Amino acid sequence: MAQIMATEAAQIPVLDFCKGGVGLEQEGSERWKEMSRKVRKACENHGCFLLMYGELIPMSLRDEMLMATKALFDLPEDIKQKHRSSKPYCSYSGNCSVIPLSQSFGINDTTNLNAAQAFTNLMWPQGNPRFCETINSMSSKMLELNFIVLRMILESFGIEKYYDSQVANTANVFRLMKYKVPPNDDAAIGLVPHTDKNILTLLFQNDVQGLEVLTKEGNWVQVEIPEGSFVVMVGDALKAWSNGRLYAARHRVTMRGDKERYSAGLFLLPKEEMVIEVPQEFIDKDHPLLYRPFKYADYLTYFVSNVSDDALEIYAGV
Secondary structure (H helix, E strand, C coil), rough: CCHHHCCEECCCEEECHHHHHCCCHHHCCHHHHHHHHCCCCCCHCCEEEEEEEEHHHCCCHHHHHHHHHHHHHCCCCHHHHHCCCCCCCCCCEEECCCCCEEEEEEECCCHHHHHHHHHHHHCCCCHHHEEEEEEEHHHHHHHHHHHHHHHHHHHHHCHHHHHHHHHHHEEEEEEEEEEEECCHHHEEEEEEEEEECCCCCEEEEECCCCCCCCCCCEEEEEECHHHHEEEEEECCHHHHHCCCCCCCCCEEEEEECCCCCEEEEEEEEECCCECCCCCCCCCCCCCCCCCCCCCCCHHHHHHHHHCCCHHHHHHCCC
């Protein structure tokens, strides 16, 4: 047990997007610019941050999504197994010997009502309109928030001209996750250490903690996630595109206690055919080119077949 315990609380930045009136209507204001700088600094130094967004994404919707997630995982195993995809991380995953406490669904494009309806009909052939509405609404609001963070990052670097093309070349996957109670009251790994492979991830959870982040100094620290907040994670695709300016934080889930953990994440990712290529603005004498251009789908295929901590550097490093 000792080898998986975090030894300290993480000093991950907590950024309140509503404090001082920061919001979509405030874009371009001094407060917006100040928050953009804080977002960039957090992504550079930590690879993640905690985001408070108040009632712009109501607690009632988050609670409804968590209840819907529990109802989904309570379905019979043979029903859950029907959700399959040829794309990595876009199927139902359960009963894995490597992470026996974890179950997950990866669902493509739930921000599209037709896609949300198709998944709902697969799980509930008799219909479940409330689930469909909840998953569509929650993922859509989380996608919008992902785009706000992305815009802030680009504006802080002074390269907002890339925003529209970045957004046009993105897809999204909504991942729903359940972590079981560990046996024998011992701490146990719920999700193995990894970096996300996408652009940005936005996560929220129930009241069961467990997320741990590996700091740049090499220490595992537990992230205490306040109620109503989201976790924003930088992924490998954004790290590579920014020429390593942004840090993709390695993280894991460690389960303790006697309550199940439920979480939901909106994963913003490049479209499969998109080529990740470092813009010239990120290359200078102090920042030589670190990553060659590569197609995102090819990198993902490589990683699935060659899982390693430094997959990005091995595959795309100059």
